[in-house]
Amino acid sequence: MLTVAPEIEVLARFGRALADPIRCQLLLALREAPAYPSDLADALGISRTRLSNHLACLRDCGLVVAVPDGRRTRYELADERLGHALDDLRTAVIAVEADRTCVEADEKGCC
16 A cells, blocks of 8 residues: 655655665656666666666655556656656756765765
C-alpha cells in the first residue's frame, strides 16, 4: 500500500536520491520519458547490476515506479511534478565559494 510521506521526509528522500550523480542522470533521463532498464544502462554506460541498485534506491525514495509491461518492466517518475521540480533545481542559482562546500570532504566522504 502506498502512503504519502510528510513534507520533511519527502525533502530528505529527494536529497538522498540527488546525492549520487548516476541517480541524478537517471532522474533526468526519466524526466524525458519512461524507459526500460536495459536502455537506461546503455544510455548511462553502466552495468545493469549497478543500474538495478540505483533504481532500487530511487524506488525506495519514492521517486520512480516500476510499471509492468508484458514480460518487461518500464520505469517512470512517480509523479509528473517531479520533472518540474528537477527543472527548477537544474536552473536554480546556487552560491558557492569553492568547488566544495566542506573542507573535510575527502575524510568525511561528504559534499
